[in-house]
Amino acid sequence: MLSIKNLHVKMANKHILQGLDLNVQPGEVHAIMGPNGSGKSTTGHVLAGREGYEVSSGEVSFKGKDLLQLDTEERAREGLFLAFQYPVEIPGVSNVEFMKAAVDAVRAHRDQPALDSMSFLKKAREYCTAVNLDQNFLKRGVNEGFSGGEKKRNEIMQMMLLEPSLCILDETDSGLDIDALQIVAEGVNRLRSPDRSFVVITHYQRLLNFIEPDVVHVLCGGKIVKSGDKSLALELEERGYAWLEDEVA
Amino acid sequence: MSEFVTQATAFKPRSAVTQLQTFREQALNQWLDSHLPNRKTEAWRYLSLRALTGDNYFRTPAETPLEDKRALLTLSNIPGLDCYTVVMFNGSFEPALSSLPDSASGLQVSAFSDLSADVLSPYLNSAFNHQAHPFSHLNACHFADGLFVKAAKNAVIDKPLHLVNLVSKQPEKFNVSPRVLVIAQSGSQVSVIEHYISDEAEQSCFVNGISEYCVEEGAQANLYRLDMLQESAIQISGVHAALAKNASLNSFFLSLGSRLQRCDISVNFRGAGAQANLQGVYLPRNDQQVDYHTCIEHCVPHCTSNEVFRGIVSDNAKAVFNGRIHIHRDAQKTLAQLSNKNLLTSNKAEVDTKPELEIYADDVQCAHGATVAQLDETALHYLTTRGVSREEATVMLSFGFINELIEKIQLAEIGSYLRPVLAKRFASKHDLARHLL
Numbered sequence: 001m002l003s004i005k006n007l008h009v010k011m012a013n014k015h016i017l018q019g020l021d022l023n024v025q026p027g028e029v030h031a032i033m034g035p036n037g038s039g040k041s042t043t044g045h046v047l048a049g050r051e052g053y054e055v056s057s058g059e060v061s062f063k064g065k066d067l068l069q070l071d072t073e074e075r076a077r078e079g080l081f082l083a084f085q086y087p088v089e090i091p092g093v094s095n096v097e098f099m100k101a102a103v104d105a106v107r108a109h110r111d112q113p114a115l116d117s118m119s120f121l122k123k124a125r126e127y128c129t130a131v132n133l134d135q136n137f138l139k140r141g142v143n144e145g146f147s148g149g150e151k152k153r154n155e156i157m158q159m160m161l162l163e164p165s166l167c168i169l170d171e172t173d174s175g176l177d178i179d180a181l182q183i184v185a186e187g188v189n190r191l192r193s194p195d196r197s198f199v200v201i202t203h204y205q206r207l208l209n210f211i212e213p214d215v216v217h218v219l220c221g222g223k224i225v226k227s228g229d230k231s232l233a234l235e236l237e238e239r240g241y242a243w244l245e246d247e248v249a
Numbered sequence: 250m251s252e253f254v255t256q257a258t259a260f261k262p263r264s265a266v267t268q269l270q271t272f273r274e275q276a277l278n279q280w281l282d283s284h285l286p287n288r289k290t291e292a293w294r295y296l297s298l299r300a301l302t303g304d305n306y307f308r309t310p311a312e313t314p315l316e317d318k319r320a321l322l323t324l325s326n327i328p329g330l331d332c333y334t335v336v337m338f339n340g341s342f343e344p345a346l347s348s349l350p351d352s353a354s355g356l357q358v359s360a361f362s363d364l365s366a367d368v369l370s371p372y373l374n375s376a377f378n379h380q381a382h383p384f385s386h387l388n389a390c391h392f393a394d395g396l397f398v399k400a401a402k403n404a405v406i407d408k409p410l411h412l413v414n415l416v417s418k419q420p421e422k423f424n425v426s427p428r429v430l431v432i433a434q435s436g437s438q439v440s441v442i443e444h445y446i447s448d449e450a451e452q453s454c455f456v457n458g459i460s461e462y463c464v465e466e467g468a469q470a471n472l473y474r475l476d477m478l479q480e481s482a483i484q485i486s487g488v489h490a491a492l493a494k495n496a497s498l499n500s501f502f503l504s505l506g507s508r509l510q511r512c513d514i515s516v517n518f519r520g521a522g523a524q525a526n527l528q529g530v531y532l533p534r535n536d537q538q539v540d541y542h543t544c545i546e547h548c549v550p551h552c553t554s555n556e557v558f559r560g561i562v563s564d565n566a567k568a569v570f571n572g573r574i575h576i577h578r579d580a581q582k583t584l585a586q587l588s589n590k591n592l593l594t595s596n597k598a599e600v601d602t603k604p605e606l607e608i609y610a611d612d613v614q615c616a617h618g619a620t621v622a623q624l625d626e627t628a629l630h631y632l633t634t635r636g637v638s639r640e641e642a643t644v645m646l647s648f649g650f651i652n653e654l655i656e657k658i659q660l661a662e663i664g665s666y667l668r669p670v671l672a673k674r675f676a677s678k679h680d681l682a683r684h685l686l
Binding site for chain 2: 050072073076077082087088092097099102104141142
């Protein structure tokens with residue numbers, strides 16, 4: 001699904017990723033944890049194609065394609081989805097217009113028949129209900145005036161509509177209360193399937209109680225310093241990151 | 250420009266309005282005394298009047314067969330809108346194409362030519378300081394007829410009045426000088442849609458209009474002003490309102506832009522407790538120019554004004570926005586807000602925006618802001634991460650920028666009518682706007 005080899009990324013001459021390696025097989029859930037500033041969010045942004053990052057070396061292959069050669073929208077159409085840590089507010093553009101445009105683009109790229117407005121709306125409403133978002137949110141401006149939790153649930157709703165093959169969740173749990181966390185996790189779990197993979201970026205082990213990872217990685221200083229099963233997350237929760245930093249040093 | 254002045258002065262349109270002889274003579278003298286603005290005139294310095302020179306616009310348009318008029322009229326149709334309609338075609342009132350209110354409605358719509366000078370004179374040039382507007386003198390000299398609209402005391406008019414000003418292509422250049430007088434008598438409520446529209450053919454008109462709104466005590470006037478002439482037209486207009494005690498004005502202005510388009514708007518607070526909302530959208534493209542000069546005269550205490558204008562300027566186009574708020578010494582407890590945001594979508598597009606505050610009272614709240622920016626890269630990126638092409642995302646964001654104001658239009662039918670017009674405006678290919686329609 002996703003293969004990152006020795007990825008080095010700079011931003012404004014600051015080295016952020018310094019030899020990141022990651023292999024995600026279809027159907028797997030990988031969690032990436034790590035202290036502040038270790039490069040977690042950068043990883044998500046670079047994969048999604050945000051401008052301003054300079055890839056100085058390394059390779060990223062996504063479903064056999066050279067991901068770094070694709071435009072942002074091509075990555076999305078190929079099936080990559082990034083749930084933003086800070087979803088963007090776009091007043092004046094309604095959620096439903098935006099998502100119809102996105103779903104149409106994605107389906108056309110995947111040679112799937114276009115959804116007519118009715119079937120699209122039906123799906124959109126169904127997924128709103130699934131993440132406990134009132135249907136009025138479809139008519140409102142994209143994320144406009146949404147609370148932090150509503151924005152995160154809106155991301156998951158979008159993810160469900162776009163049916164991606166690789167979902168990257170960038171601190172989707174931050175700012176969520178326990179109930180919202182559970183709703184988001186249920187949305188994610190509902191999407192889990194043998195041909196869909198997840199990369200869950202988080203600070204807290206708590207989310208991983210709900211979304212059970214196959215592999216847990218610790219990102220530190222721009223590369224993965226330790227990987228393990230879900231028990232690693234529990235260990236981190238107990239001991240923090242300092243012991244790992246010492247171990248690496 | 251001296252040639253223009255000579256041509257304008259010499260022009261004597263066919264007019265049925267004979268009872269306003271004195272008014273016309275005064276206007277002619279004022280026109281001759283006034284100086285045509287040039288680049289040294291502060292209120293006109295960012296706008297080129299060159300389009301007015303070279304050709305003589307001062308001709309009366311030729312007659313158009315009724316069937317052709319009827320066909321062109323479909324352009325002005327606002328789907329689903331239940332309204333009274335008054336049609337002016339190339340400046341002439343067309344009773345046969347209009348559907349006027351009956352007397353029971355409380356709304357009177359008359360041609361100036363059917364009214365005596367005694368009825369008209371108290372109102373003409375009463376809503377604004379006409380001395381400051383040289384083109385208003387010209388309008389007063391040239392209007393062939395005018396429209397007198399009056400909502401009777403305490404009447405809540407059941408349907409909006411759709412005032413269609415249609416211009417058509419003519420072999421020769423010509424002038425149209427629409428004159429509109431709207432009186433909302435005390436306690437009444439009335440909505441007027443002033444709709445200037447032409448077909449897609451290259452236009453040869455110079456439209457020089459003046460509209461006055463006299464909103465009397467406790468009355469409410471809603472104005473939707475849609476300037477949608479084809480881009481080769483020239484349009485200079487004044488929209489002026491006088492608000493008495495506790496009166497209110499809600500207004501929306503749209504300009505699609507033209508070769509030369511200037512709109513002077515003034516709101517003159519004459520009684521305490523009145524309020525005015527002004528919202529506007531302008532979208533010049535190609536080589537068009539749009540110039541909005543707004544002026545809010547807070548002459549009396551306890552009045553509120555809220556003004557929001559947004560523009561998107563593309564290609565080689567140019568927009569000017571000047572928002573003046575004048576708070577007089579006695580106008581204590583005034584609340585005045587002004588915001589003007591602009592989006593430039595090309596390196597050659599230009600915006601000159603200037604809030605102009607003059608405040609002589611010490612107990613007022615006055616806020617203003619003006620911005621000029623390009624599309625937000627973060628928002629563009631967000632849309633593309635969902636698979637939307639950058640081209641389509643650009644169209645969506647541009648549309649969204651003005652749609653925030655369109656969504657606030659109270660008459661839903663106008664919003665629905667404008668949406669596709671505006672969405673297509675931003676899309677070079679129709680396909681790019683399809684998700685907005």
